[in-house]
Amino acid sequence: MSVAVVLFTSDLRLYDQPVLAAALRRADEVVPLFVRDRGVTEAGFDAPNRLAFLADCLAALDAGLRERGGRLVVRTGDVVEQVCRVVARSGAREVHLAGGVSHYAARREERLRTALGTVRCALHVHDAVITAVPPGRITPAGKDHFAVFTPYLRKWEAAGVRDAAPAPRSVRVPDAVESDPLPSRRAVTGTSPGLAKGGEQEARKRLRAWLADGVEAYEERHDDLPGDATSRLSPHLHFGCLSAAELIHGARRRGGPGADAFVRQLAWRDFHHQVLAARPAASWSDYRPRGDQWRTDxxxxxxxxxxxxxxxxxxxxxxxxxxxxxxxxxxxxxxxxxxxxxxxxxxxxxxxxxxxxxxxxxxxxxxxxxxxxxxxxxxxxxxxxxxxxxxxxxxxxxxxxxxxxxxxxxxxxxxxxxxxxxxxxxxxxxxxxxxxxxxxxxxxxxxxxxxxxx
The missing domain is CATH 1.10.579.10 (DNA Cyclobutane Dipyrimidine Photolyase, subunit A, domain 3)
Structure with missing residues (x-):
């Protein structure tokens, strides 16, 4: 019985989920794994609002997996250590992961590849999961990334976007792999009082409403402050409850100037990912220094x-x-x-x-x-x-x-x-x-x- 591990990160969904689909094709059983990563906490990125929204996303992902005969395995600690423990417990020979662009994501991939290599477990990193067009797929002549959006957009539109895939019908998970309890939104303190609800089901409901009665007017209303006429899908994109590829296809089927303008915003998202992939230091250092002597009042x-x-x-x-x-x-x-x-x-x-x-x-x-x-x-x-x-x-x-x-x-x-x-x-x-x-x-x-x- 072959086993593969799917390490979920910023792709907390079952619809249009290439990482999970690849693992299911290559193994009889799959361990859907999310690690509450100690490194994220130490870096100061586990803000209360995102922790609460994440709890919703994990609960929805677990519910979707259980509908298909599976379940989500949650672990807490160092991500590499926890993945290796699950690999040892399940006998997995492969780990599948969506590619990221931040310095932390690159370091996580490097550490995973080294650690898994010592136990002869292969690491498969999948592109075009978090973005629509993978960073590095399109580049200007003689350079490693586009620094100006307009020429990037032309190449991005010509590159094409992969088809969105349906959710799996069934997911078999080994019984031997234990899980920590799912985190709860109620356990998170210090959240914003008007914080939206997270999770794939909520995201898909919002997407259907947006495509049916919102995107058409996006071109003329997206800057309307009191009108609040934007999609509000950005949190769901950030956590991967929706895929950028599915949004692009849905908007293009709807058609019109509003859909075109919305797709341009998704291209901007990909643009920023390809800049950071090429220049990781831009996360905290000036991409183009101007010699600023900033004030500190x-x-x-x-x-x-x-x-x-x-x-x-x-x-x-x-x-x-x-x-x-x-x-x-x-x-x-x-x-x-x-x-x-x-x-x-x-x-x-x-x-x-x-x-x-x-x-x-x-x-x-x-x-x-x-x-x-x-x-x-x-x-x-x-x-x-x-x-x-x-x-x-x-x-x-x-x-x-x-x-x-x-x-x-x-x-x-x-x-x-x-x-x-x-x-x-x-x-x-x-x-x-x-x-x-x-x-x-x-x-x-x-x-x-x-x-x-x-």
Whole structure:
């Protein structure tokens, strides 16, 4: 009786699951394994919101496996040590794993290959599981990765995406392999009160609703802050409850400008993965150094983190993050631009805060999007600075997004909601809201001088 181990990481699903499908083709029995990795804890990436969402995902994965005659095996500790123990207990001759791009993922693969080699167990790493097009499949002439999105997009569209596969009908798991109890969301403290529910079943329900009544208007509404017209599928993509390949095929079947715009966002996701695969140090080091001498004003950083900068649209975005563990895409751009360019604070400060709260926070997209906004990444206009007042008038014209998340301004009408410091007299006295932490013109001048533009 041949046995293979499937090590789940960021691919917690049964539909369109190439890693599990490959193992089932090659073995009579499979051990579906998830390790609650001590290394992730030590690196500080096990934020409460992601731990709670992960618990949902593992419960859903276990339920799906049990419907097919199997079960999920959960272990806790060092990932290599736990995989080797399961291999020894089950007699497995193969371990299957989805390829990752972070430095940690590369180191995990290297350690697994070395350890499994000593017991004559093969490691199979599968591409195109976490991304639609694997990092490194498409490259410019003479280089190892694309540094600009538009030429990457052209090659990405021509490369094609593999077909999405159905879920397996049955999964046989060896009886001898023991499992720790499944983690529980209820056991996680410090989560955001509005945190969404995770798991493959929830993800597929949201996907069906999005394709039926959402993606069509995506092109014209994705920046609409109060409309909240984005897919909200990013947490499910991060944990792999849905595959990027399935999303692309589903959107393209729907067709239209909205679907095309949504697919471009998935291409951006792949773009960031291929940059980080080629430049792992970009997770914490400037991809393109600008000689920045970042400011470290603790009070201003705290005001930004708490949503008390005095600029309502920025504060609304930061409060949404704290309440939901998620933030609207336009809000992310505004919050990041304000911190890195208006306040001129190191992008790593913002990236770390986002990773502490975002349920969809992963290294390639979080870090490289922060670098893009800060002007140290792949943006071809590295010194662009977003004015929060102009942005608020454009993407929250009636102030509904601000009123939703900054209730102390709910009574203000018209333009005053975005500029509460202009209110005078008794009305101003009734507003319990801080004055701006910085003058916008002053912040712009400081940034431009720091970058040698003035």
């Amino acid at each position: 603790g009070q201003e950083i705290a005001a930004w983190q708490e949503g008390s900068t005095g600029y309502p649209v920025v504060d609304a975005a930061m409060r949404q993050l704290r309440h939901e563990g998620w933030m609207h895409n336009r809000g992310r751009l505004l919050a990041a631009s304000f911190l890195t360019k208006t306040l001129y604070v190191d992008w790593r400060v913002g990236a770390r805060h986002f990773l502490d709260l975002l349920v969809d926070g992963d290294i390639p997209n979080n870090q490289l999007n922060w670098q893009w906004v800060a002007g140290t990444g792949t943006d071809t206009r590295p010194n662009r600075l977003l004015n929060p007042l102009v942005q608020a008038r454009r993407f929250d014209p009636r102030g509904d997004y601000v009123r939703r998340w900054v209730p102390e301004l709910a009574g203000l009408a018209g333009a005053a909601v975005h500029q509460p410091w202009t209110v005078t007299g008794r009305d101003r006295a009734r507003i319990d809201y801080p004055d701006p932490v910085v003058d916008l013109a002053e912040g712009r001048t400081r940034f431009e001088r720091a970058r040698g533009l003035k």
